[in-house]
Amino acid sequence: MKLNQNSKFLLAALVLVLLALPFATDALLGRGWVRIADFALLYIMLALGLNIVVGYAGLLDLGYVAFFAVGAYCYALLGSPQFGLHLPFWIVLPLGALLACVFGVLLGAPTLRLRGDYLAIVTLGFGEIIRIFLNNLNAPANITNGPQGISMIDPIRIGGFSLGSTHELLGFTLPSVHLHYYLFLCCTLLVVFVSLRLEDSRIGRAWMAIREDEVAAEAMGINTRNIKLLAFAMGATFGGAAGGLFAGFQGFVSPESFGLMESVMVLCMVVLGGMGNISGVVLGGVLLVLLPEALRNGAGPVQQALFGKTLVDPESLRMLLFGLALIVVMLVRPAGLWPSMQRRRELIADDGVVQQEQDTVYDSSK
């Protein structure tokens, strides 16, 4: 990849903006928004993971949050007073990612023959199964502490450096949320990098071949079984890693954080941003985390300005506007806000091509 002078400059500017972001946000909007930025990064990781499964390989997964849960609980169980284990972060996090990867294969194996909506419902069921087990494994033997969740989880600690408390570094005061921001930023960049490399690799091309036409892909000598399993495993690994970070950040996990709605939200990020396109998915993640929070502050004052009084509770309007935004964005940009080049070509092409693409990618029944 060769960069010209211009894009070098842009890249440098981007790096600077990303580095300065927590301080700027803290000063302008308050620390709450730094925390929101942290969550946005976590969700970008999740969305990029799901993008591998849905965007690259075209497998509709509605239970993705299960892997997030596996990673989070792995961290919580091995780094909290629950079992009295306080294993270090750099063991627990990869372990959680690995475990999620195993679960990804476990989910993938029985569903290889399923397509489209049938796959969607099975993955949805899988997500619920994981959640129900987490919610109930407090008896007969107490493993997950059931619905009470696990509290007092160790903060992420690198050597003697704990991200749970404020540090003074090179004259900067770095509160916990800022430290997490930089850690999450590094992880996100790593995930972006891996995604980029995957996209251009043999495996990435195989995934896209399966997405476009599974039968043709198989005829071309692609081992569709292994390649599909690999997609599930890769996606799950990212989900598991993000889960571990979430547990360390929150200090508390409980099954209610891993409901179906979370899976749906992550899917919305991928589709809304632009399936299969990394920049699009990142954009989707940022928007869907920021939007509900932005609406929290906006809905009340706007009513005041328009009607002179608050007609409807701002908090009732918040989710309403969020739903409307989902609809409007999809109507205006059906392929997502920032679709991949390939998909854009498909949309410009005549209807026949699109129809064919729809029929083969997501649904085998026609």
Add this chain to the structure above:
Amino acid sequence: MDILLQQIINGLVQGSVYALVALGYTMVYGILGLINFAHGEVVMVGAMVALSVSQLLIAAGMPPLLVLLLGLLVAVVVCMLLGYAIERIAYRPLRNAPRLAPLITAIGVSIVLQNLAMIFWGREYHAFPQLLPNNPHTLGGAVINDVQLIIVLVALAVMAGLLLLVHRSRLGRAMRAVAENPSAAALMGVDINSVISITFMLGSALAAVAGIMVSANYGIVHYYMGSILGLKAFTAAVLGGIGNLRGAMLGGLLLGLIESLGAGYIGDLSGGFFGSNYQDVFAFFVLIAVLVFRPSGLLGERVAERA
């Protein structure tokens, strides 16, 4: 023995509720290949509208049966309009868009409907007036009451009616033609848009009926009731083979039975290790097992019958 019989009755009643909602899902899916994720919310709107109408009419002193019929009528009309609007606004513009785009608008529509309902009808739970008789009947040691009987019968009647409509009427033929191949159907002079609109309206009318039945049975309505019901019905429709009317009925009844027998006996079967808390796990395992062996559901293969 009477316990087992009671569990089977419980399962059939619960299953009929799922089936009623699942029929609406399957109608739309059959013709468009689209999961209408907002269907559960339409069911909720049907229940809420019927609630408001019946509260008004009861206050005016009308007899329960008339209230029920009027409530049903208004709810059906409102839901049909709503269904039409949803299709026009959220799905039709996306007919040629990537397949997941309408899925996202469907999620958007359900969030919007839920929050609108919260603004209109408030955050509280409401008592649904008792419009149907609920005299208990004893049957070999098990109990079933009138409302429950009516639910089972209505579900069967609705399915039979839909089958007749799809297979014996001109409209039904048009629906099957659109499901089979929209472009060819258009060439044959079928007005695709109106057929799809009618299908949506029919599905939404069914949702209204389902909403009223559910509320009459449980006596309680809430703006959040649609989501879980929609999810279960979706599961049922897939279990039976989505797009197939008989499949929706079968899937609904089966899911109801699996849940009630699962909740009732899973503890005994697993030696007390699992309890009724694993009811849904049990149901999903059955679903996965079925799909592993029959990847398009129990009755999902006869493509010609989709409607």
Add this chain to the structure above:
Amino acid sequence: MPHNQSFLPLAVLCAVTLVACGKSETPPATPAATSELVVKIGASAPLTGPQAHIGKDNENGTRMAIEDANARGVTIGGRKVHFELLSEDDQTDPKTATIVAQKLVDAKVNGIIGHLNSGTTIPASRIYSDNGIPQISPSATAVSYTAQGFKTAFRVMANDGQQGKVLGEFASKDLGAKKIAVIDDRTAYGQGLADEFAKAAQAGGAQIVAHEYTTDKAVDFTAVLTSIKGKQPDLVFFGGMDPQGVPLVRQMKSLGLNAKFMMGDGGYTPKLIELAGAAAEGTYASLPGVPLAEMPGGKDFSRRYEAKFKQPIQLYAPYCYDAVNVMIAAMQQAGSAEPTKYLSGLAKVSYDGVTAKISFDEKGDLKGGAVTLYQVQQGKWQALQTMGGSAPAAGH
């Protein structure tokens, strides 16, 4: 694209909203005089989602306490104080709860009333503790909330351990139940309460013949009730909230399961009677504290609440009301609304609230933890007896 036109207004609305969001915080109402001290009280509960009706009730209770305090004119350390409520929706979501917590901390609140659920209260408590802001939960009952060792965490509600124990003893001893079936809704609240109840009931000599489960979204309980019916219990205990309690008790009756029915504080609501009708007759429920009608100011509180919000008290509004007042009392004693200054006073406070005489033990739990048992008699909640804790000072 012909359809786009119809969306123009919507799009404009969204755009306007988004633009407006740039200016984040609402400007605080300007205090009347410059000498007036502005004290911000943060409150958080779910205001959307399935538990929104209870969350709104909490907000109402908090709001009323703050408006009352402003009306009567409170002085702290010689300065007249204007209280301000910052209420945020936590959506019953632990993640959102931490965001909300951080925002309230950013807004420099002097204290927090919230959250509603244990699942949101616990992760948020860590943030309040890190920033040294006192938090009083009106309704979180999980034992682990105050067991984390945070100095800032308090509650004005009996925890699951305190309440479950009273309920279990009452069922096994006073009601003489020998065979008890337990159902819980697998939420932190329902499971915690049901387990403590079962322990106490067994200690009281009863036998737990069945332990069944449901969810906090279910409406059909016929399957678990049928299998419970086969075990012929004298009493069914449900750990959960009234939206499930209503269909549950109705289905018990229609299945011919004629056992006594008992719930915790989640069942003691006017809605239970309103929605379940005749089926609710005879239902037992508990509520921490002493009956509102027996407390000085209690009757007056419920009358004013109904007049103000056009609905009866749902559940925890009186506890929110007390929580605010306890906080104000501690501020007045310390002569400062600074969290660091009044925090130690809060731990030692003693205050006559509308729900109970409130003081905290070393963990921040309600001391004494009196629990009152109620039964539905002739379509009304009737207080049966108050167990544990100290009796009300003045009962009328």
